[in-house]
Amino acid sequence: MSVLASIRSQLAPVHREGLPFIGVFAVVSLLLLWLWSPLGWLGALATLWCVYFFRDPVRVTPVRDGIVVAPADGRVSRIVNAVAPKELGLGERPLPRVSIFMSVFDCHVNRSPLTGKIERMAYHHGVFLNADLDKASEDNERNCLLIASDRARIGVVQIAGLIARRIVCFVREGASVGAGERIGMIRFGSRVDVYLPEGVRPLIAEGQTAVAGETVIADLAARDPQRTFRVG
Numbered sequence: 623m624s625v626l627a628s629i630r631s632q633l634a635p636v637h638r639e640g641l642p643f644i645g646v647f648a649v650v651s652l653l654l655l656w657l658w659s660p661l662g663w664l665g666a667l668a669t670l671w672c673v674y675f676f677r678d679p680v681r682v683t684p685v686r687d688g689i690v691v692a693p694a695d696g697r698v699s700r701i702v703n704a705v706a707p708k709e710l711g712l713g714e715r716p717l718p719r720v721s722i723f724m725s726v727f728d729c730h731v732n733r734s735p736l737t738g739k740i741e742r743m744a745y746h747h748g749v750f751l752n753a754d755l756d757k758a759s760e761d762n763e764r765n766c767l768l769i770a771s772d773r774a775r776i777g778v779v780q781i782a783g784l785i786a787r788r789i790v791c792f793v794r795e796g797a798s799v800g801a802g803e804r805i806g807m808i809r810f811g812s813r814v815d816v817y818l819p820e821g822v823r824p825l826i827a828e829g830q831t832a833v834a835g836e837t838v839i840a841d842l843a844a845r846d847p848q849r850t851f852r853v854g
Contacts, residue, residue: 683802690841778814
């Protein structure tokens with residue numbers, strides 16, 4: 623493999639949602655370069671960061687009925703039992719909740735944690751607290767998705783953070799999704815919560831780094847036969 627081919631293999635494509643932002647960063651960098659070159663080079667670094675932020679890498683998702691994969695890249699900030707947002711319609715009983723915090727250096731493309739149907743979607747306008755705070759689950763702007771499979775109904779909540787000002791959803795209510803399929807994006811630094819069925823034990827730990835579409839966070843099945851995978 624040539625050096626150029628090797629470099630290309632390490633570069634992830636950029637999601638189309640990021641193209642307008644990258645364009646703005648690039649134009650501003652050129653203006654700064656014209657005004658004063660040191661500022662222009664700082665602008666160029668910021669443009670490269672923007673390209674990196676909006677990367678959309680290919681992921682290899684384990685495929686088997688019952689597997690729940692991480693919906694986001696980032697650090698598992700908290701695993702607790704908590705009542706799901708009322709928009710999900712999952713009742714008032716506390717459910718296992720896995721929270722994944724995405725820093726501005728993590729990939730922000732979110733993926734479906736399991737194969738199923740988008741049974742419900744609800745957008746809640748709120749504030750923009752630090753997404754790593756526990757109260758962000760209740761107070762921050764968020765997009766709630768209830769995904770139903772043959773085995774269970776799982777809640778996924780995209781939460782805008784202190785810097786994030788836009789939650790983009792790629793799916794619609796009633797649509798069918800596959801495990802690991804892209805479902806949305808949050809700009810810039812945020813959190814995704816997953817509400818598992820009562821009694822399901824998370825298979826990850828707080829502080830662990832999750833990879834969207836690849837890291838298995840729970841298994842709804844009693845047994846675990848040999849896994850197969852899908853690339854996308």
